Amino acid sequence: MSTAQDTAQDTAEYAPEHSPRLNWAEHAPEVYKAMIRLETAARKGLDPKLYELVKIRASQLNHCAFCLDMHTKDALAAGESVERIVQLAAWEESRHFYTGKELAAIELTEAITVLTDGFVPDEVYAKAAERFEEAELAQLIAAITVINAWNRFGVSTRMVPGHYQPGQYK
Secondary structure (H helix, E strand, O other): OOOHHHHHHHHOOOOOOOOOOOOHHHHOHHHHHHHHHHHHHHHOOOOHHHHHHHHHHHHHHHOOHHHHHHHHHHHHHOOOOHHHHHHHHHHHHOHHHOOHHHHHHHHHHHHHHOOOOOOOOHHHHHHHHHHOOHHHHHHHHHHHHHHHHHHHHHHHHOOOOOOOOOOOOO
């Protein structure tokens, strides 16, 4: 027997799914292929969970729904917890969910993504440099830069979230 709440959920109307503005990968295939190569190179040597946390945080800041859909699913598939993904939006108040290294990466992600002062503050960079070897830090900066580029493609062309399957583009 169905309850009133079940019935209300069954009849709830969701907003219609929007259409993408442009399939940019189809119209700029060489750029897309170059981005895939850049993505592959940027992820080397980074912990998969840390990599996905960085991708999620940048995508939150850039309001890229498609990338949020993709990277939360990939993070879960990599063994990340729902709790840490949910708390990422409020990481400063939820520091106890993350390691010092992860916090340094998240803070660096914010500094690189939101360049309101026109630069990455020395203290933010110094925290990351304390936690990461130089080669790993270079890869982290590359990963942050790449997700910001993907976010801009996703937001400007209104890529549609909700259909991605974990690992689909790997």
